[in-house]
Amino acid sequence: MLQSLVHVCLAGISAGMFIWLVASGLTLVFGVLRVLNFAHGSFYMLGAYVCLTVLKAMGGNFWIGLVLGPLVVCVVGYFMERFLLRYVYHLELPYQLLLTFAMVLIFDDAVKMIWGAGSASSPAVPGLSGSLSIVGRQFPVYNLFIIAVGPLVAVGLYALLEKTWWGRIIRAAASDREMASAIGVKVPTMFTAVFVFGAWLSAMGGALAVPYVGLLTTGMGEAIIIEAFVVVVIGGLGSLKGAFFVSLIIGLLSSFGTRFIPMLDMFLVFILMAVVLLWRPQGLFAEG
Amino acid sequence: MDEHGRTRRDFLKVGLVTAAAAALGPGVIKPVGLWAAEPQIKGPIKVGYQAVLSGTLAGYGEFHKMGAVMAVEEINAAGGIGGAKLEMEIRDSTLAAPASIQNARYFVDSWGADFLAGVDSSGQALALAPVVGQLDRILMVTHAATEKLTEDEVFKKGIKQVFRICTPTYQDGNAAAFVAKDLPAKTWATISPKYEYGYTCWNMFKDTLGKLKSGIQFTAESWAPFGTTDFRPHINTIMDANPEGLYSTEWAGELITMMKQAKQAGMFEKIKHVMLPVGAAMDVLEGLGSEMPDNIWISGRYFFLYPDSPQNKDWVARFQKRWNHFPAYVSETGYSTMFAFKKAVEAAGSKETAKVIQALEGMELDSPAGHRVFRKEDHQAMYDVPWGLTKADPKYPFKIMGKQVVIPAKECFNRPPFEGEGTKPPFKS
Numbered sequence: 001m002l003q004s005l006v007h008v009c010l011a012g013i014s015a016g017m018f019i020w021l022v023a024s025g026l027t028l029v030f031g032v033l034r035v036l037n038f039a040h041g042s043f044y045m046l047g048a049y050v051c052l053t054v055l056k057a058m059g060g061n062f063w064i065g066l067v068l069g070p071l072v073v074c075v076v077g078y079f080m081e082r083f084l085l086r087y088v089y090h091l092e093l094p095y096q097l098l099l100t101f102a103m104v105l106i107f108d109d110a111v112k113m114i115w116g117a118g119s120a121s122s123p124a125v126p127g128l129s130g131s132l133s134i135v136g137r138q139f140p141v142y143n144l145f146i147i148a149v150g151p152l153v154a155v156g157l158y159a160l161l162e163k164t165w166w167g168r169i170i171r172a173a174a175s176d177r178e179m180a181s182a183i184g185v186k187v188p189t190m191f192t193a194v195f196v197f198g199a200w201l202s203a204m205g206g207a208l209a210v211p212y213v214g215l216l217t218t219g220m221g222e223a224i225i226i227e228a229f230v231v232v233v234i235g236g237l238g239s240l241k242g243a244f245f246v247s248l249i250i251g252l253l254s255s256f257g258t259r260f261i262p263m264l265d266m267f268l269v270f271i272l273m274a275v276v277l278l279w280r281p282q283g284l285f286a287e288g
Numbered sequence: 289m290d291e292h293g294r295t296r297r298d299f300l301k302v303g304l305v306t307a308a309a310a311a312l313g314p315g316v317i318k319p320v321g322l323w324a325a326e327p328q329i330k331g332p333i334k335v336g337y338q339a340v341l342s343g344t345l346a347g348y349g350e351f352h353k354m355g356a357v358m359a360v361e362e363i364n365a366a367g368g369i370g371g372a373k374l375e376m377e378i379r380d381s382t383l384a385a386p387a388s389i390q391n392a393r394y395f396v397d398s399w400g401a402d403f404l405a406g407v408d409s410s411g412q413a414l415a416l417a418p419v420v421g422q423l424d425r426i427l428m429v430t431h432a433a434t435e436k437l438t439e440d441e442v443f444k445k446g447i448k449q450v451f452r453i454c455t456p457t458y459q460d461g462n463a464a465a466f467v468a469k470d471l472p473a474k475t476w477a478t479i480s481p482k483y484e485y486g487y488t489c490w491n492m493f494k495d496t497l498g499k500l501k502s503g504i505q506f507t508a509e510s511w512a513p514f515g516t517t518d519f520r521p522h523i524n525t526i527m528d529a530n531p532e533g534l535y536s537t538e539w540a541g542e543l544i545t546m547m548k549q550a551k552q553a554g555m556f557e558k559i560k561h562v563m564l565p566v567g568a569a570m571d572v573l574e575g576l577g578s579e580m581p582d583n584i585w586i587s588g589r590y591f592f593l594y595p596d597s598p599q600n601k602d603w604v605a606r607f608q609k610r611w612n613h614f615p616a617y618v619s620e621t622g623y624s625t626m627f628a629f630k631k632a633v634e635a636a637g638s639k640e641t642a643k644v645i646q647a648l649e650g651m652e653l654d655s656p657a658g659h660r661v662f663r664k665e666d667h668q669a670m671y672d673v674p675w676g677l678t679k680a681d682p683k684y685p686f687k688i689m690g691k692q693v694v695i696p697a698k699e700c701f702n703r704p705p706f707e708g709e710g711t712k713p714p715f716k717s
Binding site for chain 2: 004012117121124131138209215217218220222223259
């Protein structure tokens, strides 16, 4: 029983950390730019595909793929913000959703054209491909690595936003665009930077998912974006703290659900969302 | 000079050119214009094909397309169907039932399709059956496997327009049980898709194996929703139950992911008998490569190294030359579908639905997958597909199906008339 519980927990935490990487960028972009970016999941997909391509070109060196993949996606994110999103900030939400959803379809087809429609399988990461015996059952080293990366990203984001000059500017612009602009903050440039940073986070998630899922498909971005949306809504739109803890909760909930209440495993997350929305519609960790 | 303004010598030339074209093979020469033989059947003959071309399973659609397109090219190069040109359009079925119905209606009402083919999911196939009945067009199902399609829709409800060229769930459930009865495993568990297909196969496997052998226990079930990328919780369920055998109808990308994650969790060191009814699909074998463990039982709707016949070998070689790929099972079913239509239309001397149905019922077809017979009662194509154990082969960059066991289709597909004595497996008594 102990063995079972420990492994169900570990599986839940590592699953949660993936959702967190995607949800963090999504909530950050919403918090600052007030744009709900449907195509955020596409960055996850692109990050994974570019990482895999670089990895294969570099003779299987995952780490180069992990660094370069998300950087390439940053360029894509830059163009998307600079030449498309910028023109819909002042429009109503449905227009933003339409544009970003159209981008999802375009990215999916682009991936299909570049990498083919079939799924792409990825090799294991040298050095992290083994398993450790934890209370008598094998657990992959790579999943432990993911469990370590998630909180590191959380701490890094906290430090960036709370402790640096840049973070203060971002928070200022998030709370009052006009005032920030009036005191000399270059708001459009800062928006681009935040959007690109959000894209980078999502692409990192995708690149890290390459060895974890072991398989890349053109639909992979859509599956994760739904979970990330659920996390962001439950946690409170724009709240990084909320995204982190709710990712963990949802990872654990689906792991425990699958193991102990299989009848309800798909349902549990949505029950949680319904309850939270009824009781605290602004989300669990929303400020104010 | 006859009324068409052609001389007898012209007709002779037409005959010679056609014979030469047939002898020289596809693509070398084909009769055109004045030289074309007068078609017996008013063409063109139009086939509306639908398969999944988007989302995570888009690769399947591409493989359907390769097989079907190649058949159309070959048929047209050799003079078409009874002299009429074969035309095909492919649309994305998206795996959703409403989309498959829209496609069928578009094909027939707007595009003028004479025949319909394709369809990946069982839900789509069941939804389409009454629609093609109304539209009165033959639908040849090339991938969807639910036995309810042929048993309920065709046999019981009498929707004669529906045919199926691929193996049904019996290959996945019953044939697997026939193989499992000879294995030493006494306790079995499953990780399978959380929808109709997964439930049906597992129940069939349990039912048949339970009848074939006493003292078998089924100890755990874990159902993975469509789109699962993290199988660890499911693997935990199975590891906790500690069975001797694992049966899984996970397929395509999800099977690849499950196998990789199960391997990391050390599952194959604990569970020695693993059966994967759709494990012999090319996307799975190529996707897993050397990561597929040895001695895993796999099967599919067709496997490119079976049968060991000249026709199959020749086809696989042509397929590789045309597409630079090994054929997936949906490539074979898509390809053979076009030849089934050709044979039936030529036999009927017409493309009228009622006449072609008559020609297809009981029709025999020599195809890459072997000898097929379209059973008259329920329109299911009977042909044998092996189960076998994975093994490495230096000739291929992936594991192939080694030691093969063939459970003949007639022994594990429920027999017509599907009711009463002797119609439910196990048939041998």
